[in-house]
Amino acid sequence: MIKAVRGTRDLLPPETALWNFVEAAVRDVFRAYNFHEVRTPIFESTELFSRSVGEETDIVSKEMYTWEDRSRAESERGQSLTLRPENTAGVVRAYIEHKLWDRGLNKLYYIGPQFRRERPQKGRYRQFYQIGAEVIGPPSAGSESPARDAEVLELLATLLDRLGIKNWNLELNSVGCPNDRAVYNEALRKALEPVVGQMDADCQRRAVTNPLRVFDCKVPADQPIIDKLPRISEYLDEPCRQHFQQVQEILNAVGVRFSLSDRLVRGLDYYTRTAFEFTHGALGAQNAILGGGRYDGLSESLGGPPAPGIGFAIGEDRLVLALKESAEAVQRKPDxxxxxxxxxxxxxxxxxxxxxxxxxxxxxxxxxxxxxxxxxxxxxxxxxxxxxxxxxxxxxxxxxxxxxxxxxxxxxxxxxxxxxxxxxxx
RNA sequence: GUGGGAGUAGCUCAACUGGCAGAGCACCGGACUGUGGCUCCGGACGUUGCGGGUUCGAUUCCCGUCUCCCACCCCA
The missing domain is CATH 3.40.50.800 (Anticodon-binding domain)
Known part of the structure; x- marks a missing residue:
């Protein structure tokens, strides 16, 4: 018997009714916030992801579905293509390609499959679905404003509440602006030098490849060491600190609860300043139901104009999983x-x-x-x-x-x- | 990619130290010719994930492999 390949699955009724319910609610909420849908290709040039997500990240270095396209002529070389492992890169690529800055601020959302070759687990699949959004535009359109960060976070809180997801938790951090990020990285490296030898082998590896990720290290024995490391929050320059401060103030003003988590770092290279994660208890180890953050330099690194942006991706599979706990069946019965x-x-x-x-x-x-x-x-x-x-x-x-x-x-x-x-x- | 657990009917699960593969639910038919749910009776259902090995004999023991689950890694 031919079966669905590892890490992929068929979504069948009645579960598909739940997916449709989620997507309908999501579209409804996006409409209220004046977001509009984009649909980018399911595969892109490999280079797009290595340049945006980061060559050294696990996603790019070992989790992508990459192949060489067939060449039509002797003179033509097969182009390296990749199934998208995430959708922000594609959206930013489209933003640049179609000169979307001509419209000022763009508020875009997408719903669709993404692909990563990871070991499957509950809530983690090789073809998985993300609902995501990006607010992107030239600085003159206000794309850099903390008001955008807060608006996106408030939208998410609204969405989860609307779906009936209970007990979500918003964790918030700032991973710094590019310039203080460099200073901080240096300080972190220095602080790690004398202690890194005592750490777990895996954490050591992180200390070398991507020091920031040391904070994600979960080995209990290493926690006292990690606790003593300098925090990015101490290295934020004044504008960056104020930006983060204002995001928090607006959230407080609109009554969205959050907790500061200065150990929250994001895996993708393009993130700057605001980083966040919504978690949910019922999901086991895959407790992150969505994540996102600001990516102010991404457009430039892909050859576009300055276009600060902030976005997020919801794991739709995980969202549906969390919903099964608290939502009744929504499938319409025949009349x-x-x-x-x-x-x-x-x-x-x-x-x-x-x-x-x-x-x-x-x-x-x-x-x-x-x-x-x-x-x-x-x-x-x-x-x-x-x-x-x-x-x-x-x-x-x-x-x-x-x-x-x-x-x-x-x-x-x-x-x-x-x-x-x-x-x-x- | 690493470590561990599990794969038996459509689903949930039994089958002792190796001895004829079973139950509940679901499904189909009948009791009941134009009136459902309840009840009773009957029926169909399996390459025991797949491939090899040991054995007179393997769902059971061994090896390989695939898939799922749990954790790690990482992330949505």
């Missing part, structure tokens, strides 16, 4: 099951079904070869609210037996009133 009864009644049933569906009634259609008992059985099994019996008597009198399957009450309804009768009983 009526039509039970044709006897030879020739399929035709009549089809006509009635067509009429009612035009009136937005959800109809499931039976089969004239079924005995009435079986039809009613099926009707209640699939959760239909009504059963409509279409037999000779009904056709003759142009009035149909409509049975309420919850109460058992049955009435005869003239053809013209059927749809209305069913709709009005919600």
């Amino acid at each position: 009526v099951y039509i039970a044709p009864l006897g030879a020739g009644m399929d035709r009549e049933a089809a006509r009635l079904a067509r009429e009612m569906r035009r009136h937005d009634v959800v109809v499931e259609l039976g089969d004239e070869s079924f005995r009435l008992k079986k039809s009613l059985e099926t009707a209640s099994k699939i959760g239909a609210r009504f059963a409509l019996i279409v037999g000779e008597n009904e056709v003759k009198s142009a009035s149909f037996a409509l049975k309420n399957l919850e109460t058992g009450e049955q009435v005869s309804v003239p053809r013209a009133e059927l749809a209305q009768k069913i709709q009005s009983s919600h």
